[in-house]
Amino acid sequence: NAGVTQTPKFQVLKTGQSMTLQCAQDMNHNSMYWYRQDPGMGLRLIYYSASEGTTDKGEVPNGYNVSRLNKREFSLRLESAAPSQTSVYFCASSERLRNLGTEAFFGQGTRLTVV
Amino acid sequence: GQQLNQSPQSMFIQEGEDVSMNCTSSSIFNTWLWYKQDPGEGPVLLIALYKAGELTSNGRLTAQFGITRKDSFLNISASIPSDVGIYFCAGLTASGNTPLVFGKGTRLSVIA
Numbered sequence: 001n002a003g004v005t006q007t008p009k010f011q012v013l014k015t016g017q018s019m020t021l022q023c024a025q026d027m028n029h030n031s032m033y034w035y036r037q038d039p040g041m042g043l044r045l046i047y048y049s050a051s052e053g054t055t056d057k058g059e060v061p062n063g064y065n066v067s068r069l070n071k072r073e074f075s076l077r078l079e080s081a082a083p084s085q086t087s088v089y090f091c092a093s094s095e096r097l098r099n100l101g102t103e104a105f106f107g108q109g110t111r112l113t114v115v
Numbered sequence: 116g117q118q119l120n121q122s123p124q125s126m127f128i129q130e131g132e133d134v135s136m137n138c139t140s141s142s143i144f145n146t147w148l149w150y151k152q153d154p155g156e157g158p159v160l161l162i163a164l165y166k167a168g169e170l171t172s173n174g175r176l177t178a179q180f181g182i183t184r185k186d187s188f189l190n191i192s193a194s195i196p197s198d199v200g201i202y203f204c205a206g207l208t209a210s211g212n213t214p215l216v217f218g219k220g221t222r223l224s225v226i227a
Binding site: 004031033035040041042043044045048050058090092094097098099100102103104105106107108109 | 121124145146148150155156157158159160163165203205207212214215216217218219220
């Protein structure tokens with residue numbers, strides 16, 4: 001039972017480089033999310049996808065783009081990485097966005113450093 | 116922005132002590148969730164609450180959904196070293212179509 005799988009686990013980028021963080025879930029969940037975690041800030045929502053074919057901005061979307069490739073996969077792209085994007089990124093999924101089934105299940109995270 | 120106020124930010128306790136942490140909001144919530152994050156890992160769901168007044172236990176953990184629907188607390192009884200980690204509350208507001216919001220976490224340290 002893999003649950004939510006994120007790749008890579010660690011990444012170092014130079015300022016201005018681009019990269020895509022991959023996320024896949026095998027629980028047949030409709031909704032998927034990307035969060036970033038910074039010390040003292042908790043988990044802040046970057047983007048989410050309520051269902052296949054839809055994406056919406058969260059609390060901190062600037063500097064990121066997302067693609068809901070299919071029901072299983074939700075990727076996060078940094079087009080031009082900045083040091084302020086140094087963080088731990090978590091992908092999560094849930095059965096649905098609202099009401100029962102909203103409990104989110106998390107991947108193990110991607111630790112990104114931008115130098 | 117963040118709508119949940121979680122306290123305390125951090126706690127240092129002796130092994131065997133009981134722990135209590137809480138989350139409050141100015142908004143009404145339909146769902147409260149409590150997560151634990153171990154170092155280097157993603158958050159793991161501990162308890163889910165769906166009804167005002169609901170009291171739910173999971174082993175040594177007990178959580179309650181406040182009657183006003185604006186707060187929730189988590190208690191850990193007889194703490195052990197493996198309770199160390201960051202505990203997050205998360206909630207789903209009653210209005211709108213936005214996903215879960217998270218508190219900033221309570222960092223728990225247990226001294227053996």
